[in-house]
Amino acid sequence: MKNRRLFTSESVTEGHPDKVCDQIADAILDNALSQDAGSRVACEVCATTGMVLVIGEMTTSGYVDIPKVVRDVIKDIGYTSSDMGFDYKTCAVLTSINEQSPDIAQGVDCAREYQGDIADKVGAGDQGMMFGCATDETPELMPMPIMLAHALTRKLAEVRKSGLLPYLRPDGKAQVTVEYVDGAPKRVDAVVISAQHDEGVDYETLQADIKKHVVFSAIDGALLDENTKYYINPTGRFVKGGPHGDSGVTGRKIIVDTYGGYCPHGGGAMSGKDATKVDRSGIYMARYICKNLVAAGLCKRAELEVAYAIGCARPVSLTVNTFGTGKISDEKLVELVHKVFDLRPYSIIKNLGLKEPIFRATANYGHFGRNSFPWEKTDKVEELLRAVKDLK
Secondary structure (H helix, E strand, O other): OOOEEEEEEEEEOOOOHHHHHHHHHHHHHHHHHHHOOOOEEEEEEEEEOOEEEEEEEEEOOOOOOHHHHHHHHHHHHOOEEHHHOEEOOOOEEEEEEEOOOHHHHHHHHOOOOOOOOHHHOOOOOOOEEEEEEEEOOOOOOOOHHHHHHHHHHHHHHHHHHOOOOOOEEEEEEEEEEEEEEOOEEEEEEEEEEEEEEOOOOOHHHHHHHHHHHHHHHHOOHHHOOOOOEEEEOOOOOOOOOHHHHOOEEOOOOHHHHOOOOOOOOOOOOOOOEOOOOHHHHHHHHHHHHHHHHHHOOOOOEEEEEEEEOOOOOOOOEEEEEOOOOOOOOHHHHHHHHHHHOOOOHHHHHHHHOOOOOOOHHHHOOOOOOOOOOHHHOOOOHHHHHHHHHHOO
C-alpha cells in the first residue's frame, strides 16, 4: 500500500511587512560592508503605519546614512504613495544604534582556542544550533513545496512591476501543499494566494488573472490536476496591507527564509547580521555541506545540525541525518564532513565570501535554492568522492 502525505510551505512577497524589515536590515548591512568589510552589524527593524524603527549594534569605520537606506528600500519595493498607508517619502525613520558590546567583541576578535592558527582566531558571535538541508526532489536540491511557494511570490512581484496586473500592490503571500507518495512529490494538492490590490478591482477578475498569470505561469502544469484546489484572496478583499495593515519585524519569517518547515530551525534569524554571527554563516555552511553531499550522490536527502559556543571557533557538535538514504552510514558522513569542510567562522567567512555586500538579495524569496549565492555551489563534490575512498 502506498504511503501518501501532504506537506505545505509558504512564501511572502517583498512588500510583506516582515520582509520590508528584513530588506532594510540587510541593505544597512550591505552598505556598511561596502565601506568596511570588517563591519560588525546586528540591526533589527520594525515597521508600522508611517514609521520605521531601526535599532541594534554596529561597529564600522564607514558611515551608513540609515534614513536614506530605509527610504531607498521602501521605494524599490513599491510603497510610493500615501494611498497605500506607507510612503517612502513621508514615513518617519527613527534610529537607535550602539557599538557592539565589548564583551561579545573580545570573544569574536580572539577565540579561546587561538594559539597562532589564524582560522582559530575568530570566535563565534553567539551560541546556538544551525540546521541545513538538501534533497534531490528538485533541480535546486531543495524541498519542492518551498520552491513552488517562492515561484508564486516572485511571479506576483513580476506581474505587478511589469504592469501586466497594474492593480496589484506590494504585499502578498502564497502557500503550496504538495502530495508525496512513498516519499516523492507527485502533485500539487492546494494553492493559496493572497495578493494586495487597489480599491475597486473586480474580485472575479482578480481571481482569473492570478490563476492565469501567476499560478499557471509559475507552477509546472504536470503538477496540477482536476483535484488541485485554489484559494485566491479567500477573504474576498485585500486592500489594506504592508506595514499599514500589519506591523513588521526583522526575522519573523525565518521558515520562509530557509526550507519552509521541511527541516528543523535553530531559532536564529539571519537578516541584519554580519557573518561573525553563526546563526547566519553557520546556517549557510550547513546548507553548503548538505547540498554537496546530495550532489555527490552520497545520499538522496541530508539534514545537518551544527552547534557553537560564543567566543569559540570550533563547533561543539555536528550531526548528519540522511533518513536512510545514505550510501554510507551517517556516522561516516560526519567523519567525511570534518575531513572536507572547515566549520570555523573564519574559514566559513573566507571560503564563502561573506564579507562581500551580497545580503540584501537574500532577504526575498529564500536564502537557499538560487545558484547566485556562494553557499549554493557544488564545488566540493569531487573532493568528497575522493575522501570517501579513504574512509575505513
